[in-house]
Amino acid sequence: MPITLxxxxDEQLNQILSxxxxxxxxxxxxxxxxxxLTRSISAFANASGGEIYIGIDENEIDGVKYRNWRGFTDQEQANAHLQVFQELFPLGQYYNYTFLSCDGYSGLVxxxxxxxxxxxxxxLDKRIPYLRLGAQNLPQETEEKVARLRLDKGIDSFETSTVKADIEVITNSLPIINFISSVIPSTEPEQWLKKQQLIINxxxxxxxxxxFAEEPQALLPKRCGVKIxxxxxxDQEGRRENLAFDPITIEGCLYHQIMLAVKTTKEIVEEIPKLDSGKLKHIKYPDEVLHEIITNSLLHRDYSILKDVQIRIFDNRIEVESPGRLPGHVTLNNILKEQFARNGVIVRLINKFPQAPNKDVGEGLNTAFEAMTRLRLKVPVIVETENSVIVYIRHEKLASVESAIMEYLVKHDTITNRTARAITGVTSESTIKAAFSRLRSQGLIEIVPGTKNNTAAWRKAR
Known part of the structure; x- marks a missing residue:
């Protein structure tokens, strides 16, 4: 891996020290x-990733802690530290490093x-994994903790565990009977289920x-239902006194749950009135938004955790909480680009159902985000907690195109049609041109002298 310097x-240095x-x-x-040092490396790699600065001292005088910069004299002095990265990541993946210098301060951080x-x-020192939690590196020294970490990272999947039940709960159920008629070539339920490794020993x-069970919740209580x-x-938190009605429980096989959870959520949301331009209107989302986010939460949840998927509908937002952390190498930063199926068997087989809820495998969240952007609605916000992933869908429109352009010009000297399309999510050049024209007619912006046609740039009127 190339080393950069x-x-x-001084401002950046102070930002590091503080x-x-x-x-x-x-x-x-x-x-x-x-x-x-590999304890911190292990902890970050096993959690959500992170950043380490090596070359910062911390001292304490009269109970007050302060830091100072004391770097390596040269790059060679850091060789022993660099070698541990190559030992932990022999393929050169999962890390990057840069040496930092600052005028007036000795050494390289x-x-x-x-x-x-x-x-x-x-x-490397204790040959056990660590996990980052807050500012701590926590040793995962027991078999139970390592097993939990394997589930969290998607190395192992609870979906392949067997259930103490007779195979008839899935070989003679209504869901398998309805499904098996679409299987090519024709086969018997038990034969097909064994072939798909859904019956083991x-x-x-x-x-x-x-x-395929008619009531999975009877066999896996609190692991595979939906609460609305x-x-x-x-308010930030929902309280009992704010409940409009008793929570709705959605049960049944996964395909049924997805369809009914989406339908029920949509019906409840569209009954919420919202004041818009002085008129009360009912809230509506693009159909694919609720469908994709709820489908995603059910397909990719961690079924080993004793908690149902929760859909919380507030006056100004929807919260969809899916048990389990982001699996594999997926993070909040790359979730729209990377794919990793914690429940690979479930994801693959539900895609074989007629009118599969996950037609475009791996594209669910992207589809939801794009649909919100097209309608000038704020895109969902994804948050990872210690034991779950929550998607927040807000009942809020983005600022108007004109407002977005003027906000951009507060911090930038000029703006082009391409830039305006990027910051607003509007794909039409003519829509942006019309917005520029309206702002110019109001005396708010003017064209930058010497620019025109496809290279035209705009600035605040002077």
Whole structure:
């Protein structure tokens, strides 16, 4: 991996020194032993990734902690530290590093970016994995903790575990009878289920029960249902006194759950009045938004966690909470680009259903985001908690095209049609041209002298 050297200014240096160690940041002295450093590397790689600065001392005087820059004398002095990255990541993946210098300060600080890995990474000193939580590196020293980490990262999947039940719960059920008629070539339910590894050693698997049992919740209680709440409030938390009615429970096989959860959520949301331009209107989302986000939450949830998917409908937003952290190497930063199926069997087989809910495998969230942007609605916000992923869908429109252009010109001297399309999500050049024309007629902007046609740039009127 090539080594780069970058010079930073005093402001950037002070920003590093004043940063608080967190779930995503660690500061280390050059005196740290390379093997001990691998605890932080392991912890970040096994969690959500993070950043380490090596060359920052922390001292305490009269109870007050302060930091100072004390870097490596040269790049060669950091060789022992660099070698641990190559030992942990022999393929050169999952990390990058840069040496930083600053005028007036001695030595080079090593800035290392650690990416979330597909595999479990062990620290070298104790040969066990660590996990980053807050500003701590927590050892995962028991079999139970390692097993949980394997599930969280998607190395193991609960869907392949067997359930203590007779195979008849999936071989003679209504869902399998309805489904098997569409299988090519024609076959018998038990034969097909065994071929698909949904029956193992005479027992149905979790995936088999979720897909084809008539009441999976009876066999896997609190692991595979959906709860829908309607709170008449815009508060951050929903409270019992704000409930419009008792929570709705959606049960049944997965295909039925997805369809009914989407339909029920849509009906409840469209009953919510919203004041728009002085008139009360009912809230509407593009059909694919609720469908894709709810489908995604059910297909990719961690079925080993004793919690149902929760859909919370507020006056100003919808929250869809799916049990389990983001699997594999997926992070909040790359979730729209990367694909990783925690429940690969479920995702693959439900795609074989007539009118499959996941027609475009891997494109669900992208479809939802694009649909919101097309209608000038704020895109969903995704948050990862300690044990779940929550998608927030807000009942809010984006600023008008004109407002977005003027906001951009507060911090930038000029704007072009291409830039305006990028910041507004509008794909039509003519729509942007019309917005520029309206702003010019109001005396708010003017064309930059010497620019015209396809290269035209605009600035605030002077």
């Amino acid at each position: 970058e010079k930073i200014n 940063s608080q160690e967190s779930h995503f940041l660690d500061l280390k002295s050059i005196d740290i032993k390379p093997a001990k 090593l800035q290392v970016g650690i990416h979330k890995t597909r595999e479990i990474v062990n620290a 005479g027992k149905p698997t979790v995936a088999g029960v979720i897909l 709440y309607r709170y008449k409030t815009t």
